[in-house]
Amino acid sequence: DTGVSQDPRHKITKRGQNVTFRCDPISEHNRLYWYRQTLGQGPEFLTYFQNEAQLEKSRLLSDRFSAERPKGSFSTLEIQRTEQGDSAMYLCASSFPVTTGEQYFGPGTRLTVT
Amino acid sequence: ILNVEQSPQSLHVQEGDSTNFTCSFPSSNFYALHWYRWETAKSPEALFVMTLNGDEKKKGRISATLNTKEGYSYLYIKGSQPEDSATYLCAFTSQETSGSRLTFGEGTQLTVNP
Numbered sequence: 001d002t003g004v005s006q007d008p009r010h011k012i013t014k015r016g017q018n019v020t021f022r023c024d025p026i027s028e029h030n031r032l033y034w035y036r037q038t039l040g041q042g043p044e045f046l047t048y049f050q051n052e053a054q055l056e057k058s059r060l061l062s063d064r065f066s067a068e069r070p071k072g073s074f075s076t077l078e079i080q081r082t083e084q085g086d087s088a089m090y091l092c093a094s095s096f097p098v099t100t101g102e103q104y105f106g107p108g109t110r111l112t113v114t
Numbered sequence: 115i116l117n118v119e120q121s122p123q124s125l126h127v128q129e130g131d132s133t134n135f136t137c138s139f140p141s142s143n144f145y146a147l148h149w150y151r152w153e154t155a156k157s158p159e160a161l162f163v164m165t166l167n168g169d170e171k172k173k174g175r176i177s178a179t180l181n182t183k184e185g186y187s188y189l190y191i192k193g194s195q196p197e198d199s200a201t202y203l204c205a206f207t208s209q210e211t212s213g214s215r216l217t218f219g220e221g222t223q224l225t226v227n228p
Contacts, residue, residue, distance in 0.1 A: 003157065004157065031214070033214075033215070033216075035216070035218075040220065041220055042118070042120075042203055042205075042218030042219050042220045042221055043158075043203070043216070043218045044218070045215040045216060045217070048214055048215065055214070056211070056214065056215065058215075091158070100146050100163045100165060101146065101163075101207060101214060102148070102160055102163050103148075103160070103216060104157075104160065105150075105157045105158040105159075106157055107155070107156060107157045108157070
């Protein structure tokens, strides 16, 4: 499978715990994006990388959130001290840095904070 | 704040019916308009990327049009089939971000009854 993959697909955690998600983009793509979708809403942009550089972060990305892409390939998104409001689907996407910027999405990680 | 709005929120049609959805977006600073189909438990799938006013794209029974001057796009499905059941998302990118971040609408949830 040469698409975008995410791990885990589902995560249930207790409030206050830290969680980390992984995204493996399509290998030729040097841009990688994180989005979050809550129930009844469209996905919302969190951050994106070009190679290993984090070029943009949304105001949604509070201090408890951190994303890395250390070698310009896979990326991790960590949430510290999870809150119930963090429950959402976390989507990763990748693309070439071309003008139309078509983004290819993974299946997402569903986080439930109890 | 960029507002992307989609209507209707949900739609139930019978197999064989043709249907259409609307996406409205800011007409200033337009860069590109994306349509995605998202089936439950799968990755969002890119349908179309449109950049020019008057663009029309077609893929099988699905087509889309774009009006950047008035800020709207239509997605049409001809002869709906049960496998078309999914959430259809549109997303806007602006010149300010050179097409990097996608701003999504809330989606139209389509159910096609056999």
